Amino acid sequence: MTDQEIVHPDPRDELTNYLPSLRAFAISLTRNVAAADDLVQDTIVKAWTNIDKFTVGTNLQGWLFTILRNTFYSDRRKRKREVADPDGAHAASLYVRPEHDGRLAFNDFRAAFDRLSPEHREVLILVGASGFSVEEAAAMMNVAPGTVKSRASRARKRLCDFMGMKDGEDVLGNIEGATLAVMGRSGTQAA
Amino acid sequence: MKREIEQNLKRVYDDVVGEDVPDRFKLLLAQLREKDSRSGGHK
Numbered sequence: 001m002t003d004q005e006i007v008h009p010d011p012r013d014e015l016t017n018y019l020p021s022l023r024a025f026a027i028s029l030t031r032n033v034a035a036a037d038d039l040v041q042d043t044i045v046k047a048w049t050n051i052d053k054f055t056v057g058t059n060l061q062g063w064l065f066t067i068l069r070n071t072f073y074s075d076r077r078k079r080k081r082e083v084a085d086p087d088g089a090h091a092a093s094l095y096v097r098p099e100h101d102g103r104l105a106f107n108d109f110r111a112a113f114d115r116l117s118p119e120h121r122e123v124l125i126l127v128g129a130s131g132f133s134v135e136e137a138a139a140m141m142n143v144a145p146g147t148v149k150s151r152a153s154r155a156r157k158r159l160c161d162f163m164g165m166k167d168g169e170d171v172l173g174n175i176e177g178a179t180l181a182v183m184g185r186s187g188t189q190a191a
Numbered sequence: 192m193k194r195e196i197e198q199n200l201k202r203v204y205d206d207v208v209g210e211d212v213p214d215r216f217k218l219l220l221a222q223l224r225e226k227d228s229r230s231g232g233h234k
Contacts, residue, residue: 012223012224015220016216016217016220019212019216020207020208020209020210020212021208023207023208023210023212024204024205024206024207024208025204027207028203028204028207037213037215040216041215041216041219044216044219044220044223045219045223048220048223106199106202109196109199109203110199110203113199113200113203124196124200125200125203125204128196128197128200128201129197129200129201129203129204129205130204156193156196159196160192160196
């Protein structure tokens with residue numbers, strides 16, 4: 001019953017288990033598979049080389065998600081400084097899954113979700129879908145729990161607003177254009 | 192409405208969680224492991 005009897009596995013051996021959820025979170029932020037996989041790759045390398053900073057026994061998934069979102073926002077700041085996003089680049093990078101299940105309402109939902117800011121997508125995915133508590137999400141996002149709650153409620157409202165525009169000008173039109181744009185690209189990203 | 196949103200969000204997320212992880216990540220982890228063992232293990 002001493003501490004020594006509790007054998008903690010090397011957290012690096014557990015990284016594989018978190019790849020699916022890291023990818024899901026990365027795609028939620030980037031809405032682009034190639035960019036998301038690059039982001040996951042950067043996260044894994046950072047986690048691996050900084051594994052001594054992880055406190056064994058604490059939430060490894062939370063730690064990895066924090067690295068991923070910090071990397072995403074810092075890359076985004078860097079990119080913004082380098083080049084202004086040219087027109088259409090954002091639409092072209094939207095993540096569109098090939099899906100033929102005909103579930104229109106869900107496609108509408110996803111189109112609306114794509115139009116949210118990354119900050120709004122992030123908060124909704126963290127507290128809504130990936131099962132983190134408000135407190136855990138707050139720690140990851142480095143904001144107060146109250147901010148998480150108010151941001152989530154604003155995000156939900158935006159989502160409803162966008163879905164209310166179902167017959168609006170170009171929600172689906174954009175998505176189709178984006179699909180073509182994505183298909184027309186190699187899908188690779190510059191390093 | 193809120194519950195519907197939660198369900199849809201869960202689906203957006205779970206759809207990707209259910210996908211196969213690309214091989215590049217297995218490769219990456221193997222490379223990291225190899226690099227570590229070459230340089231004498233845990234840094």
